[in-house]
Amino acid sequence: MKANYLREGLLIVVSGPSGVGKGTVCSALRKKMPELTYSISATTRPPRESEVDGVNYFFKTVPEFKKMIQNDELIEWAQYVGNYYGTPRRFVEETLASGQDILLEIEVQGAMQVREKFPQGIFIFLVPPSFEDLKRRILNRGTETETSLAHRLDAATDELKQIERYDYVVINDEVEQACERIRAIITAEHCRKDRLILSE
Ligand SMILES: Nc1nc2c(ncn2[C@@H]2O[C@H](COP(=O)(O)OP(=O)(O)O)[C@@H](O)[C@H]2O)c(=O)[nH]1
Ligand SMILES: Nc1ncnc2c1ncn2[C@@H]1O[C@H](COP(=O)(O)OP(=O)(O)O)[C@@H](O)[C@H]1O
Numbered sequence: 001m002k003a004n005y006l007r008e009g010l011l012i013v014v015s016g017p018s019g020v021g022k023g024t025v026c027s028a029l030r031k032k033m034p035e036l037t038y039s040i041s042a043t044t045r046p047p048r049e050s051e052v053d054g055v056n057y058f059f060k061t062v063p064e065f066k067k068m069i070q071n072d073e074l075i076e077w078a079q080y081v082g083n084y085y086g087t088p089r090r091f092v093e094e095t096l097a098s099g100q101d102i103l104l105e106i107e108v109q110g111a112m113q114v115r116e117k118f119p120q121g122i123f124i125f126l127v128p129p130s131f132e133d134l135k136r137r138i139l140n141r142g143t144e145t146e147t148s149l150a151h152r153l154d155a156a157t158d159e160l161k162q163i164e165r166y167d168y169v170v171i172n173d174e175v176e177q178a179c180e181r182i183r184a185i186i187t188a189e190h191c192r193k194d195r196l197i198l199s200e
Helices: 002-007 022-032 062-070 089-097 108-117 131-141 146-165 175-198
Strands: 011-015 041-043 057-059 074-080 083-088 102-105 122-127 168-171
Touching (some): 011 022, 011 108, 022 102, 041 062, 062 074, 062 083, 074 089, 083 108, 108 122, 108 146, 122 175, 131 146, 168 175
Parallel strands (some): 011 102, 011 122, 041 057, 122 168
Antiparallel strands (some): 041 083, 074 083
16 A cells, blocks of 8 residues: 555645636646646536637536546536536546646535545645635636626635645735745655655
């Protein structure tokens, strides 16, 4: 068990309320750390104007998504503001087995399901500097209707209560700094792994 764990890549989960900046921070992180593999989720949400199938998400119909659940093709899945979201299993398992690190950017219910299946994962909770900042960010992004904004803010109130279930909290005040903090966490976790290997 231990030997397998040491050979595997790190599973890194970045979670947090909608609009906190997960997408922004993770895409900045991917530029800084091109060695990090990114898990592309499946969703039944319709694509936004700039989104591309297979790049941002795998866009699915509800029956297609339900089939993926039935076939056990998802590590976790959740319903969020009326749509399904889930992490395809095979890509994550293959990436980890090849010794590469993988980053999952997912909401809180899904993150907790991953925690049960991958207790060795690193769970990072991204928080806004304040609730007002969160609201402003979602509004500025301009992608939500008034109802969807209200649902996202309601969900955020519950999600922010889950902080203690994570290994790390990163405040997203400035994108660059949040990114550096996550990079520091990943570096530290690699050093922890090296310690395990060398003390065997
Ligand atoms: N559980 C789960 N959540 C996901 C997955 N992919 C994305 N999400 C989350 O679903 C929520 C809604 O995503 P999206 O509709 O793209 O909106 P946005 O994150 O507010 O831009 C966000 O909190 C995402 O992090 C996934 O595979 N599983
Ligand atoms: N540190 C930050 N400071 C100010 N605005 C930010 C910051 N991080 C993200 N944003 C903005 O907040 C909005 C929501 O970010 P996004 O990455 O879409 O969030 P999420 O993926 O968590 O829903 C976007 O308009 C983004 O440009």
